[in-house]
Amino acid sequence: MKALVAVKRVVDYNVKVRVKSDQTGVDIANVKMSMNPFDEIAVEEAVRLKEKGILTEVVVVSCGVTQCQETLRTAMAIGADRGILVETSEELQPLAVAKLLKALADKEQPGMVILGKQAIDDDCNQTGQMLAALADWPQATFASKVEMVDGNLHVTREVDGGLETLKLSLPAVITTDLRLNEPRYVTLPNIMKAKKKQIDIFKPEDLGVDVTPRIKTLKVSEPPKRSAGIKVADVAALVDKLKNEAKVI
Amino acid sequence: MASLVIAEHDNHSLKPATLNTVTAAIACGGEVHVLVAGKNAAAAATAASQVAGVSKVLHAEADVFVQGLAEHMAAQVLALASGYSHILFAATASGKNIAPRVAAKLDVAQVSDITRVDSPDTFERPIYAGNAMATVQATDATKVITVRTTGFDAAATSGSAAVESIQATTADAKSQFMGSEIAKNDRPELTAAKVIVSGGRALGSAEKFNEVITPLADKLGAALGASRAAVDAGYAPNDWQVGQTGKIVAPQLYVACGISGAIQHLAGMKDSKVIVAINKDPEAPIFSVADYGLEADLFVAVPELVKLL
Numbered sequence: 001m002k003a004l005v006a007v008k009r010v011v012d013y014n015v016k017v018r019v020k021s022d023q024t025g026v027d028i029a030n031v032k033m034s035m036n037p038f039d040e041i042a043v044e045e046a047v048r049l050k051e052k053g054i055l056t057e058v059v060v061v062s063c064g065v066t067q068c069q070e071t072l073r074t075a076m077a078i079g080a081d082r083g084i085l086v087e088t089s090e091e092l093q094p095l096a097v098a099k100l101l102k103a104l105a106d107k108e109q110p111g112m113v114i115l116g117k118q119a120i121d122d123d124c125n126q127t128g129q130m131l132a133a134l135a136d137w138p139q140a141t142f143a144s145k146v147e148m149v150d151g152n153l154h155v156t157r158e159v160d161g162g163l164e165t166l167k168l169s170l171p172a173v174i175t176t177d178l179r180l181n182e183p184r185y186v187t188l189p190n191i192m193k194a195k196k197k198q199i200d201i202f203k204p205e206d207l208g209v210d211v212t213p214r215i216k217t218l219k220v221s222e223p224p225k226r227s228a229g230i231k232v233a234d235v236a237a238l239v240d241k242l243k244n245e246a247k248v249i
Numbered sequence: 250m251a252s253l254v255i256a257e258h259d260n261h262s263l264k265p266a267t268l269n270t271v272t273a274a275i276a277c278g279g280e281v282h283v284l285v286a287g288k289n290a291a292a293a294a295t296a297a298s299q300v301a302g303v304s305k306v307l308h309a310e311a312d313v314f315v316q317g318l319a320e321h322m323a324a325q326v327l328a329l330a331s332g333y334s335h336i337l338f339a340a341t342a343s344g345k346n347i348a349p350r351v352a353a354k355l356d357v358a359q360v361s362d363i364t365r366v367d368s369p370d371t372f373e374r375p376i377y378a379g380n381a382m383a384t385v386q387a388t389d390a391t392k393v394i395t396v397r398t399t400g401f402d403a404a405a406t407s408g409s410a411a412v413e414s415i416q417a418t419t420a421d422a423k424s425q426f427m428g429s430e431i432a433k434n435d436r437p438e439l440t441a442a443k444v445i446v447s448g449g450r451a452l453g454s455a456e457k458f459n460e461v462i463t464p465l466a467d468k469l470g471a472a473l474g475a476s477r478a479a480v481d482a483g484y485a486p487n488d489w490q491v492g493q494t495g496k497i498v499a500p501q502l503y504v505a506c507g508i509s510g511a512i513q514h515l516a517g518m519k520d521s522k523v524i525v526a527i528n529k530d531p532e533a534p535i536f537s538v539a540d541y542g543l544e545a546d547l548f549v550a551v552p553e554l555v556k557l558l
Binding site for chain 2: 016122129139142162164165178220221228241
């Protein structure tokens with residue numbers, strides 16, 4: 001069985017982004033870019049399923065600019081077998097990406113598609129669910145455990161207040177939460193091996209998908225700043241402030 | 250123009266997040282209807298009818314609604330969608346799970362996690378973990394929205410809307426609910442709590458976390474939270490995590506004990522009304538957002554605080 005894993009190239013999670021002074025967006029020129037951390041967990045999970053003999057092939061997909069090939073190479077260094085880049089310089093929103101992935105799923109016929117639950121740039125948390133809807137597949141979002149039992153997926157999900165477990169028939173969509181696994185460090189030999197792996201490149205038009213954005217960003221601004229308050233000398237002073245100044249207790 | 254709010258409930262009562270979502274729906278203009286899809290959920294439907302600003306409650310009954318699976322819930326919402334300009338969910342685990350499924354089936358974009366309604370098609374939402382705020386305009390006819398509950402006040406419960414029973418629509422689902430482990434406790438829910446006491450990695454162990462932090466939470470009637478570092482280290486359960494990848498909270502009082510204040514954590518709590526930080530590191534970034542900072546060893550200061558309260 002084959003798995004398709006979607007990976008997004010985003011501003012590295014250690015970078016604190018700055019809003020551009022003309023409020024058109026955030027400044028990402030000369031900023032370190034990396035694979036979205038949740039997607040790294042998705043790749044790791046697929047590779048582990050392959051190592052367990054459940055999957056036979058892991059295909060990674062990225063949608064975006066040419067440089068997304070670097071992201072695909074990282075995924076292949078973790079252990080994915082080959083890559084697909086849907087290349088476009090158009091701004092891609094979740095619905096468009098879901099449609100591109102649906103078109104690729106039709107082509108590749110995977111048993112499952114694994115994605116990160118959200119990208120850390122636009123924080124949308126939509127693509128996996130949208131793909132499941134478009135393909136009419138079941139979905140298990142925010143997964144913290146994935147098992148194959150008698151040809152079905154048993155997925156434990158992180159929900160408000162605890163965990164729940166779903167049984168899904170295949171094909172299915174899984175989106176990953178933080179605690180699903182800890183991605184391995186990529187080794188130099190694997191990085192070298194990844195360079196030789198195949199990447200196929202398509203344009204959105206090749207897949208018959210209209211990726212025109214449906215949401216217009218009118219303005220991006222700094223969040224309201226919270227200024228530091230005061231330091232109190234001891235616990236008694238703290239209690240006094242909370243009771244008499246802030247009046248919250 | 251009318252809005253449909255998908256109620257989150259346990260069949261008996263509404264989850265508080267629904268009240269904030271109704272406020273966002275009212276801001277979109279037009280009538281506000283609430284969908285209560287559940288099993289034996291008449292009490293929840295009645296509760297929804299009492300929310301101020303709601304003009305109609307649609308009550309659908311089906312056995313499969315009890316677990317709130319996305320496939321069934323999306324099918325029910327889609328059956329009603331054509332009558333609405335706005336479809337709103339709370340940005341909770343449940344709302345985030347279902348809303349995009351509805352949006353994709355309608356072939357419309359979704360606007361996630363809105364914190365403000367500027368006009369019926371223009372909304373503010375945080376991006377990059379709240380390090381920037383985007384004002385976005387949705388160009389599709391139907392707006393599918395998830396609402397960050399801390400961005401909107403809870404609607405009052407002084408209303409009296411009519412409850413209309415509707416035919417349930419379910420899906421030919423390919424997913425099945427097998428079980429859940431939901432922690433039961435008497436504490437307020439993290440995202441709805443007025444006071445939150447949170448612990449960080451400085452606690453050092455799950456035992457110490459419980460021994461030091463729990464009495465303070467008990468004293469304040471607070472919900473318990475934790476930093477990602479504390480959760481990753483196993484000191485506190487996953488669903489206590491406050492931050493970008495955990496819960497977004499905005500209580501009246503947030504007490505951070507032994508939390509350094511990584512960007513990730515600040516993104517989840519910086520909208521709290523009053524923030525107290527107790528940390529022995531004078532350089533900890535948490536002090537830059539705290540109203541009241543106490544530079545002290547939490548193992549001494551927190552028990553003392555419990556005594557003085």
